[in-house]
Amino acid sequence: MKKKTYLLILFSVFVLGVNSQSKPLPYIMDMVHNNPGDAMYVSKFNEPKEIKKMGFNSKSYFLFDSPMLAINWDGLDPNILPKGCADRAWVEKKAHRLDSLYTNCKKNGIDVYAMSDLILFPKRLIEKYGIEKTFGNPLDTLTEKLLRYQLHQMFVQFPQMDGIVVRIGETYLEDAPFHKGNIQDKYNADKCIIPLMNILRDEICVKLNKKLIFRTWWVFDTDIKKYEYITNTVEPHKNLVISIKHCEDDFHRGDAFSKVLGIGRHQQLVEVQCAREYEGKGAFPNYVARGVIDGFEEHQYRKNAGKIWNIKELYATGKMVGMWTWSRGGGWEGPYPKSEIWCELNAWVMAQWANHPTESEESIFNRYACNVLKLSKSDALKFRKIAILSEKATLRGMRSAAYPGDVYPMWVRDEYITFPSLPKDPKKAAVIVAEKEEAVKMWDEIVELSKQIKFKDKTTGRVVKVTCEYGRQMYIIFNAIFQLSSIDAKYSSADNTAKYIAQYDEAWKSLEVLKTQYPNECPSLFSKTIIRRTSTIPADKKVNEMRKK
Numbered sequence: 001m002k003k004k005t006y007l008l009i010l011f012s013v014f015v016l017g018v019n020s021q022s023k024p025l026p027y028i029m030d031m032v033h034n035n036p037g038d039a040m041y042v043s044k045f046n047e048p049k050e051i052k053k054m055g056f057n058s059k060s061y062f063l064f065d066s067p068m069l070a071i072n073w074d075g076l077d078p079n080i081l082p083k084g085c086a087d088r089a090w091v092e093k094k095a096h097r098l099d100s101l102y103t104n105c106k107k108n109g110i111d112v113y114a115m116s117d118l119i120l121f122p123k124r125l126i127e128k129y130g131i132e133k134t135f136g137n138p139l140d141t142l143t144e145k146l147l148r149y150q151l152h153q154m155f156v157q158f159p160q161m162d163g164i165v166v167r168i169g170e171t172y173l174e175d176a177p178f179h180k181g182n183i184q185d186k187y188n189a190d191k192c193i194i195p196l197m198n199i200l201r202d203e204i205c206v207k208l209n210k211k212l213i214f215r216t217w218w219v220f221d222t223d224i225k226k227y228e229y230i231t232n233t234v235e236p237h238k239n240l241v242i243s244i245k246h247c248e249d250d251f252h253r254g255d256a257f258s259k260v261l262g263i264g265r266h267q268q269l270v271e272v273q274c275a276r277e278y279e280g281k282g283a284f285p286n287y288v289a290r291g292v293i294d295g296f297e298e299h300q301y302r303k304n305a306g307k308i309w310n311i312k313e314l315y316a317t318g319k320m321v322g323m324w325t326w327s328r329g330g331g332w333e334g335p336y337p338k339s340e341i342w343c344e345l346n347a348w349v350m351a352q353w354a355n356h357p358t359e360s361e362e363s364i365f366n367r368y369a370c371n372v373l374k375l376s377k378s379d380a381l382k383f384r385k386i387a388i389l390s391e392k393a394t395l396r397g398m399r400s401a402a403y404p405g406d407v408y409p410m411w412v413r414d415e416y417i418t419f420p421s422l423p424k425d426p427k428k429a430a431v432i433v434a435e436k437e438e439a440v441k442m443w444d445e446i447v448e449l450s451k452q453i454k455f456k457d458k459t460t461g462r463v464v465k466v467t468c469e470y471g472r473q474m475y476i477i478f479n480a481i482f483q484l485s486s487i488d489a490k491y492s493s494a495d496n497t498a499k500y501i502a503q504y505d506e507a508w509k510s511l512e513v514l515k516t517q518y519p520n521e522c523p524s525l526f527s528k529t530i531i532r533r534t535s536t537i538p539a540d541k542k543v544n545e546m547r548k549k
Contacts, residue, residue: 022357022358024057024354024355024356024357025315025320025321025322025323025354025355025357026321026322027057027058027213027241027269027321027322027323027324028055028056028057028058028322028323028351028354028355029056029057029058029059029060029111029113029269029322029323029324029325030045030051030054030056030058030059030060030324030325030326030327030347030351031059031060031061031062031115031324031325031326031327032045032046032062032326032327032328032329033062033326033328033329033330034062034064034329035329035331035332035333036063036064036172036174036175036332037174037175038332038333041328041329043327043328043340044340044344045327045328045340045343045347048104048105048107048108048109048110049108051110051327051351052108052109052110054344054347054348054351054352055348055351055352055354055355056110056325056351057109057110057111058110058111058112058113058162059105059110059111059112059113060113060114060115060165060324061098061101061102061112061113061114061115062114062115062329063114063115063116063117063167063172063175063176064172064174064175064176065097065098065101065114066114066115066116066117066164067095067098067114067116067154067155067157067158067161067164068114068116068117068120068150068154068164069091069094069120069176069179070091070094070095070097070098070157070158071091071095071150071153071154071157072088072091072092072095072157073122073125073149073153075149075153076146076149076153077125077128079128080122080124080125080128081122081124081125085124086178087122087123087124087178090177090178091122091178095157098158099158099160102158102160102161103160105160106160111162111163112160112161112162113161113162113163113164113165113211113213114161114164114165115164115165115166115167115215116164116165116166116167117167117168117170117171117172117181118147118166118167118168118181118183118196119135119136119138119143119147119181119182119183120171120176120179120180120181121135121146121150121179121180122178122179122180123178123179123180124178125146126180129142129146131143135180135182136181136182136183136184137184137185137191137192138192138195138196138199139191139195144199147199148199148203151199151200151203151204152203152207152208155204155208155210161210162210162211163204163210163211163212163213163239164204164210164211164212164213165213165215165243165324166200166212166213166214166215167215167217168183168186168192168193168196168215168219169186169215169217169218169219170218171183186218186219187219187220189220189226189229189230189233193219193220193230194230194233194234197214197230197234197240198234200212200214201234201235201237201240204239205237205238205239205240206237209239210239211239211240211241212237212239212240212241213241213242213243213269213322213324214240214241214242214243215243215271216242216243216244216260217243217244217245217271220260221244221245221248221258221260222248222249222259222260224259224260224263227260227263227264228263228264230264231263231264231265231266232264232265234266236265236266236267240266240267241266241267241268241269241321241322242264242266242267242268242269243268243269243270243271243322243324244258244260244261244268244269244270244271245258245270245271245272246258246261246270246271246272246292246311249409250277250278250409251273251276251277251278251330252278252279252399252409253276253279253288253296253298253394253395253398253399253404254298254395254398254399254400254404254405254407254409255404255409256299257296257299257302257308257309257310261308261311261314261319261320262308262313262314262317262319263319267319267320267321267322268314268319268320268321268322269320269321269322269323269324270292270311270314270320270322270323270324271324271325271326272288272289272292272323272324272325272326272346272350273288273325273326273330274288274325274326274327274328274343274344274346274347274350275326275327275328275329275330275337275342275343275346276288276330277329277330277331277332277413277414278331278398278409278410278412278413278414279394279398279412280335280471280474281329281330281331281334281335281336281337281414281415282328282337282340282342282343282523283334283335283336283337283342283467283470283471283474283523283524284342284390284467284468284470284471284474284523285342285386285387285390285446285467285468285471286342286390286391286394287342287345287346287387287388287390287391288346288391289345289346289349289350289353289361289365290349290361290362290365290387290388290391291310291391292310292311292350293310293311293312293349293350293353293361294310294312294361295309295310295312296310296391296395297392297395297401298395298401298404311323312357315357322354323350323351323353323354325346325347325350325351327340327343327344327346327347328340328343331413331414331533332413332414332532332533333414333415333416333527333531333532334414334415334523334524334526334527335414335415335523335524335525335526336523336524337467337523338463338520338521338522338523339460339463339467339521341460341463341464341467342467345368345387348368348372349361349364349365349368352364352367352368362384365384365387366380366384369383369384373455373456373457373460374455374456374457375453375454375455375456376454379452379453379454379455382449382452382453383449383453385445385449386446386449386450386464386468389442389443389445389446389449390442390446390471392439392442393439393442393443393446393475394439396435396436396438396439396442397435397436397439397440397442397443397475397478397479398412398478400431400432400435401435402428402431402432402435403423403428403431403432406423406428406432407420407422407432408420408421410535411536412478413533414533415524415525415526415527416526416527416529416530416531416533416538417477417478417481417526417527417528417538417539417540418530418535418536418537418538418539419481419484419485419536419537419538419539419541419542419543420481420482420485420539421485421536422482422485422486422489422491426491429486429489429491430486430491432482433482433483433485433486433491433492436475436478436479436482436483437479439475439478439479440472440475440476440479443468443471443472443475443476444472446468446471446472447465447468447469447472449468450464450465450468450469451465459521462518462521463521466514466518466521466522467521467522467523469510469514470511470514470522470523473507473508473510473511473514474507474511474526476503476504476506476507477504477507477508477526477539479503480500480501480503480504480507480543481500481504481539481542481543483496483500484497484500484501484504484542484543484546487500487546488542488546494549497546497547497549498547501543501546501547504543508528511525512525528540
């Protein structure tokens with residue numbers, strides 16, 4: 001971005017306080033991301049009337065509540081899902097569920113969307129037409145015909161639908177036993193992305209006058225030239241919106257701010273995860289709304305280069321038309337919080353900002369603390385300090401403020417903890433390890449603050465105290481294994497091995513006690529084993545090896 005443009009944005013945001021788009025964003029959407037293959041979350045965010053109160057105007061149902069799985073295909077060929085077969089019974093049951101969900105949503109004044117994997121067809125259809133090798137190709141004539149029918153029928157069978165959210169980055173089938181998914185050349189603009197977008201645009205936006213939200217993740221979200229080529233090739237439409245995560249790769253602190261936000265010809269919607277799957281999933285405080293709105297410290301480099309580094313500036317360009325929060329979920333398994341307070345804090349602030357984009361984040365936060373939690377002004381200040389400290393501690397305790405790119409973010413994933421690797425440069429490693437000690441000190445302060453706040457609701461007060469203590473113990477564990485990693489790499493003295501193993505063991509014992517004493521408030525614990533979606537070895541296995549030396 002040119003310096004002149006950047007200064008104009010700053011002027012409109014900070015001096016004028018308003019701009020040509022000062023009204024609420026058109027799309028203020030939430031989604032509960034259930035763990036594929038697991039029981040669905042029991043959450044207030046599943047209730048349309050609840051998210052309406054928070055300020056949302058739209059709900060996206062998760063992949064397995066997409067109408068793509070619930071159409072019967074009778075209008076094309078009644079023998080694809082013949083009555084009486086198990087596939088047909090499953091589809092009809094799904095259709096009944098979705099009709100009820102969508103109708104309830106519309107009754108409560110919430111627009112209905114569903115995230116859908118493409119391309120996804122019934123297994124019986126694929127076998128009947130012999131298209132196992134071609135159905136993932138949007139350039140294939142028969143595939144296009146079937147896809148157009150499917151898209152049209154989704155909206156015919158479920159007229160409550162306002163639009164769909166399309167994903168081609170991955171395909172999940174854990175809860176879709178009678179369907180099969182495939183997408184060929186998903187990274188290729190000319191062979192996949194553009195033709196697919198054009199089919200969807202024509203069928204959904206033009207013919208049906210419904211909304212299409214096309215996700216960029218894992219497909220064209222990090223390459224500026226590729227993004228510009230696609231957005232210059234696909235004709236814009238009032239009903240077509242491109243969805244982009246606020247940071248690149250996945251929802252990790254320390255990842256780069258999205259380079260493609262603010263460019264191209266199409267409207268853009270920003271995705272924000274509220275229960276971060278790599279950072280505790282809401283089991284303890286992890287406030288991200290301030291950083292998303294005003295800018296995280298690790299994105300200062302963009303500010304210094306005169307580039308957009310937060311969504312407040314993005315909004316000022318007029319390019320941004322929506323906010324999409326994932327209030328719960330993302331990733332796999334636990335930990336599972338017993339309370340949604342930390343997820344709700346992020347989601348509530350993001351929704352309210354989307355409704356009042358010229359109001360400061362701090363003002364919105366204070367409204368939550370005082371109006372929702374009923375805190376006094378002095379206690380609201382303490383609650384905010386907990387939130388801001390959690391933002392700082394997350395970066396330092398899980399990545400690095402000094403060298404965020406030098407710590408592989410997937411060393412923690414969901415409820416699993418692997419043994420982290422340090423950079424080969426000993427000086428960098430020393431800084432990164434020292435930051436872990438700094439993060440623990442921040443958590444010490446968080447715990448002390450949690451004890452000082454007087455909550456009107458005593459249950460909420462207990463939850464805050466318990467989850468803050470839970471967070472402190474987890475960061476003691478994180479610090480211990482980073483210290484042991486430094487020892488293992490021979491950057492630190494082996495004489496401290498017993499000290500940090502003892503800290504590691506004591507923190508796990510403290511978590512077990514917390515779980516026993518507060519079963520209704522304490523989240524499920526992290527696992528010491530490794531099952532899926534992570535790499536290298538479990539931290540606990542490595543610690544046990546080091547205790548034998």
